[in-house]
Amino acid sequence: MGIRGFGNSRNEAFEQAAVAMTAVITDPQTVDATKEIEISCEAPDDELLLVDWLNALVYEMATRKMLFSRFEVDGTGKRLHAQVWGETVNSDKHQPAVEVKGATYTTLHVGPHTDGTWVAQCVVDV
Amino acid sequence: MDLNLLKRESEFAWHIEPQGKMRVPGVIYASESLIKEMDHKVYEQVSNVAALPGIVDASYAMPDAHWGYGFPIGGVAAFDAERGGIVSAGGVGFDISCGVRTLHTGLKREDIEAVKKPLADALFHKIPAGVGSTGRIRLEREEMDEMLSGGAAWAVQHGFGQREDLERIEEHGSMRGARPEEVSDHAKKRQRDQMGTLGSGNHYLEVQQVTEIYDAEAAAAFNLTAGDIVVSIHCGSRGLGHQLGTEFLKRMAINASEYGIELPDRELACAPIDSPVGRSYLGAMRAAINCALANRQIITHLAREAFSKVLPQARLSLLYDVSHNTCKVEEHAVNGRPTRLFVHRKGATRAFGPGHADLPEALRKIGQPVLIGGSMGTASYILVGTKQGEALPFSSSCHGAGRAMSRHQAKRKWQGRKLVDDLAGSGILIRSRSMRGVAEEAPGAYKDVSAVVDVADHAGLSRKVARLKPLVCVKG
Numbered sequence: 162m163g164i165r166g167f168g169n170s171r172n173e174a175f176e177q178a179a180v181a182m183t184a185v186i187t188d189p190q191t192v193d194a195t196k197e198i199e200i201s202c203e204a205p206d207d208e209l210l211l212v213d214w215l216n217a218l219v220y221e222m223a224t225r226k227m228l229f230s231r232f233e234v235d236g237t238g239k240r241l242h243a244q245v246w247g248e249t250v251n252s253d254k255h256q257p258a259v260e261v262k263g264a265t266y267t268t269l270h271v272g273p274h275t276d277g278t279w280v281a282q283c284v285v286d287v
Numbered sequence: 288m289d290l291n292l293l294k295r296e297s298e299f300a301w302h303i304e305p306q307g308k309m310r311v312p313g314v315i316y317a318s319e320s321l322i323k324e325m326d327h328k329v330y331e332q333v334s335n336v337a338a339l340p341g342i343v344d345a346s347y348a349m350p351d352a353h354w355g356y357g358f359p360i361g362g363v364a365a366f367d368a369e370r371g372g373i374v375s376a377g378g379v380g381f382d383i384s385c386g387v388r389t390l391h392t393g394l395k396r397e398d399i400e401a402v403k404k405p406l407a408d409a410l411f412h413k414i415p416a417g418v419g420s421t422g423r424i425r426l427e428r429e430e431m432d433e434m435l436s437g438g439a440a441w442a443v444q445h446g447f448g449q450r451e452d453l454e455r456i457e458e459h460g461s462m463r464g465a466r467p468e469e470v471s472d473h474a475k476k477r478q479r480d481q482m483g484t485l486g487s488g489n490h491y492l493e494v495q496q497v498t499e500i501y502d503a504e505a506a507a508a509f510n511l512t513a514g515d516i517v518v519s520i521h522c523g524s525r526g527l528g529h530q531l532g533t534e535f536l537k538r539m540a541i542n543a544s545e546y547g548i549e550l551p552d553r554e555l556a557c558a559p560i561d562s563p564v565g566r567s568y569l570g571a572m573r574a575a576i577n578c579a580l581a582n583r584q585i586i587t588h589l590a591r592e593a594f595s596k597v598l599p600q601a602r603l604s605l606l607y608d609v610s611h612n613t614c615k616v617e618e619h620a621v622n623g624r625p626t627r628l629f630v631h632r633k634g635a636t637r638a639f640g641p642g643h644a645d646l647p648e649a650l651r652k653i654g655q656p657v658l659i660g661g662s663m664g665t666a667s668y669i670l671v672g673t674k675q676g677e678a679l680p681f682s683s684s685c686h687g688a689g690r691a692m693s694r695h696q697a698k699r700k701w702q703g704r705k706l707v708d709d710l711a712g713s714g715i716l717i718r719s720r721s722m723r724g725v726a727e728e729a730p731g732a733y734k735d736v737s738a739v740v741d742v743a744d745h746a747g748l749s750r751k752v753a754r755l756k757p758l759v760c761v762k763g
Binding site: 208224259262265267284287 | 476488532541698720
């Protein structure tokens, strides 16, 4: 399933890509931003960094049994630091359709448009 | 897919002539109508795989092929280590050793009709399914490593099932060459409480009725008759396999240039078989195969417990267990010479013909059962491997229906609750924790599994034996 985030910067596009990934699983509006965790990633370029960022979220969702709905991404170049908020998954409340197995390099692209806005996209395996 | 791009070699075999960097041709097995429906991306991906180092014979796609990452889903490709062959995490898939297991029950349709509802409820209660579900087993470090070395045999040693189950599993229930030390702590942590869980998406446990027999001799050898009730389980290596797929895709992408491999696209990430990354992946991937075999074994045990409460006369015994996302070392004839190959099957089922030494004695004369899962409201099929198939894509066949529509489109088109009610009206009980999940898995979102299986049969990849109709479906 393809996901795509748009924003005024790389980091904003990364935040929106994370919202899109949550939307693959459930309606992000049903996920209360009550619990905060921190995530750090490092990769050789922006595209690998997007995949690492999404896979770090997949890992946190799987091991903490959480869903996330609010994301704040910081960092430049090869590094990223993020604060993310969400809550424990509740099948009655969230009706999660699928779990994301991982983010892939298929249709992977991160970059600015001519108008200066950024896009961050890839296919996630479900 | 544009038919003009292909050369029709026979009614069901379409060739892509080598061009550009392709080292071998591409071959797609399909009918004209399946080819027309097939995504153009399958053409690109089959061609890209044909350009990878050490590929042997051809880059193949099965009749249910669709767009995957790197390799198509439904792709089969074999590599020779002595000719610089590679191993690819994308050629196996994220859900390593995802597969299907079918169990006899010793019951007939009339035995379950009156208790179908309590049976569906008991199975749904017993078998953890869906996002975030956990099993009742929690594996700490040492036990995790034992499970990753032992597979289904480990599960049987721990009281989940019987010794005779193991004979009816590929690799006799335990994949050799597993190296738990190559499995990361992250992957192990993700798996710690996921043993004996179905997962989500297209995974399921179904109670099915044999509705048609196509091949009386094979059906007799498989102990199947019309009206029999069987149980089929479709799931894989859960979080552990997913995490390994993620990690090795990255390692292989970053290291490819070091090994002098020119990737047309990062998603084709691979490593030479005989390289540190290649050997590390093979050891970890085999451990993940054991994880999947142990997982299906534990779910079998839970299904037995559920049946014993509702239908104590049921005796659940294995017909067979196949994995359809693997890379395995097998011997196949290349230019008439037996050659040791690393056969990648991603969304494709091994289909050994009669006489193969790896088959259990009871099945050796007839050939390997090939278990094909359909979508939840339609049908599943049992086929058998053939001698003819050995000369085709390394004894491989299709694995399922394959999606025809995206999850997003399906969610807009169907409502989960209405689908559950409609299917109940036609005698199929669905149990799921997510109505949205049901909508995304609507039968209409999949290709016609019968058309896929017919091509597998006509093309000689495997031969149709029996058709199964679902009666109860616990959705992942």
